Amino acid sequence: MTDAIDVLRSHRSIRRFKPDPVPEEDLLRAVEAGQQAATSSNIQGYSAIRVKDPAVRAALVPLTGGQAKVASSPLFLAICGDTRRHRLLAAREGTDYQPNLEGFMLAVIDATLFAQNMVIAFESMGYGTCYIGGLREDLPAVHKVLRTPEGVWPLFGLCVGRPDQDPERRPRLKTDAVLFDDRYPEDEDILAAIDDYDRVMHDWYRSNGIDTPDWSARIRQHFEEKRRTSNAAWYLGAGASFE
Amino acid sequence: MTDAIDVLRSHRSIRRFKPDPVPEEDLLRAVEAGQQAATSSNIQGYSAIRVKDPAVRAALVPLTGGQAKVASSPLFLAICGDTRRHRLLAAREGTDYQPNLEGFMLAVIDATLFAQNMVIAFESMGYGTCYIGGLREDLPAVHKVLRTPEGVWPLFGLCVGRPDQDPERRPRLKTDAVLFDDRYPEDEDILAAIDDYDRVMHDWYRSNGIDTPDWSARIRQHFEEKRRTSNAAWYLGAGASFE
Numbered sequence: 001m002t003d004a005i006d007v008l009r010s011h012r013s014i015r016r017f018k019p020d021p022v023p024e025e026d027l028l029r030a031v032e033a034g035q036q037a038a039t040s041s042n043i044q045g046y047s048a049i050r051v052k053d054p055a056v057r058a059a060l061v062p063l064t065g066g067q068a069k070v071a072s073s074p075l076f077l078a079i080c081g082d083t084r085r086h087r088l089l090a091a092r093e094g095t096d097y098q099p100n101l102e103g104f105m106l107a108v109i110d111a112t113l114f115a116q117n118m119v120i121a122f123e124s125m126g127y128g129t130c131y132i133g134g135l136r137e138d139l140p141a142v143h144k145v146l147r148t149p150e151g152v153w154p155l156f157g158l159c160v161g162r163p164d165q166d167p168e169r170r171p172r173l174k175t176d177a178v179l180f181d182d183r184y185p186e187d188e189d190i191l192a193a194i195d196d197y198d199r200v201m202h203d204w205y206r207s208n209g210i211d212t213p214d215w216s217a218r219i220r221q222h223f224e225e226k227r228r229t230s231n232a233a234w235y236l237g238a239g240a241s242f243e
Numbered sequence: 244m245t246d247a248i249d250v251l252r253s254h255r256s257i258r259r260f261k262p263d264p265v266p267e268e269d270l271l272r273a274v275e276a277g278q279q280a281a282t283s284s285n286i287q288g289y290s291a292i293r294v295k296d297p298a299v300r301a302a303l304v305p306l307t308g309g310q311a312k313v314a315s316s317p318l319f320l321a322i323c324g325d326t327r328r329h330r331l332l333a334a335r336e337g338t339d340y341q342p343n344l345e346g347f348m349l350a351v352i353d354a355t356l357f358a359q360n361m362v363i364a365f366e367s368m369g370y371g372t373c374y375i376g377g378l379r380e381d382l383p384a385v386h387k388v389l390r391t392p393e394g395v396w397p398l399f400g401l402c403v404g405r406p407d408q409d410p411e412r413r414p415r416l417k418t419d420a421v422l423f424d425d426r427y428p429e430d431e432d433i434l435a436a437i438d439d440y441d442r443v444m445h446d447w448y449r450s451n452g453i454d455t456p457d458w459s460a461r462i463r464q465h466f467e468e469k470r471r472t473s474n475a476a477w478y479l480g481a482g483a484s485f486e
Contacts, residue, residue: 124247
């Protein structure tokens with residue numbers, strides 16, 4: 001038995017795994033736990049593709065920015081926002097199916113709830129996990145490699161396996177920098193909380209031997225240019241809009 | 244101690260609560276557990292606004308499609324995708340900040356991971372929760388009521404309290420209808436799985452006294468028209484694009 005809050009609080013991403021395979025029953029246990037997560041109006045707008053084929057795994061490595069663990073982790077799932085079921089139902093009955101931003105968001109949120117429950121289930125069974133947001137680097141190419149049909153959007157990957165490392169938990173912003181009562185704070189209070197966090201992370205990077213700019217500088221670099229710009233047109237398919 | 248997988252598997256949304264307040268320490272425990280969830284490149288693109296002001300709660304009820312529990316639940320959080328910190332850092336240093344679809348998705352996914360960890364933490368402490376996706380019905384109006392600044396997007400609400408009902412868990416699609424090996428299934432296999440689920444849900448609706456069309460008919464109705472169309476332009480602000 002693994003206490004739920006202990007599992008949540010001890011999360012760190014694991015990026016190096018032992019070679020032990022993940023038994024089928026553990027995977028199914030995690031997927032069932034994932035499916036029990038909330039889903040908007042019970043649409044269940046998600047699916048997971050377990051990539052077993054080594055050639056497909058290898059093809060995904062350069063498409064995720066060169067993350068070798070996508071090929072080497074004992075289990076790799078591509079987590080998809082999935083509107084395929086909804087589309088097929090409309091097509092079968094000849095009713096309209098109207099994709100838009102809200103429909104897209106439903107699938108993104110549903111898939112993320114599903115995935116996070118899986119992560120917690122895996123971690124409670126002693127596995128380590130790592131989300132691979134890099135799967136969105138070039139989605140049209142990923143789509144070809146995974147042969148996903150229209151309306152199925154790989155959103156991120158998930159590597160799973162027995163941990164072969166024991167990294168320190170990374171500090172987060174203070175709780176009062178993300179939880180507010182009634183009123184969103186003034187800009188200067190937000191910036192003061194960031195300056196405080198910069199100091200915490202500065203020390204943490206140093207004590208973990210990580211040579212990197214401060215958190216705030218990393219954030220500015222991250223958003224300085226539009227990223228992954230080939231995805232938007234692809235998400236909804238030709239002729240669709242984000243209205 | 245509450246076993247993690249038991250918590251995940253026993254989830255149902257709770258829509259009726261006892262009046263007992265949620266003590267501050269339980270809320271903080273949940274928020275800290277939420278913050279420990281994975282976050283893309285540690286951007287922590289989320290925040291939660293606890294709405295205590297009864298007038299604001301009351302104003303949100305019609306904006307969420309008339310959900311009275313938004314006013315009456317012991318605790319109500321507005322979960323936000325939050326890019327405000329990132330924007331303020333760029334503004335302070337005079338560097339570019341380039342919002343686009345990918346930046347939006349990072350915040351949506353981050354906020355959802357944060358929220359789901361909170362849900363599991365609350366449930367492990369014996370609380371019931373209900374996501375309020377209806378908060379997106381008219382986001383420009385919600386934004387005014389919550390007085391959120393540019394770059395803070397309320398994505399959904401979360402009602403929390405001691406359960407005053409004990410609803411049955413709703414069956415989900417079979418696991419092999421959402422977990423695939425290497426290859427996304429053919430259309431006819433997807434439709435067969437849906438027909439199977441329709442029969443399960445038909446019986447479930449009847450045994451729970453719910454008079455409703457079958458799941459597949461509900462899904463078709465759900466996506467027959469574009470919904471919540473006023474949100475897209477608002478999400479990224481004037482002049483921004485989803486590129």
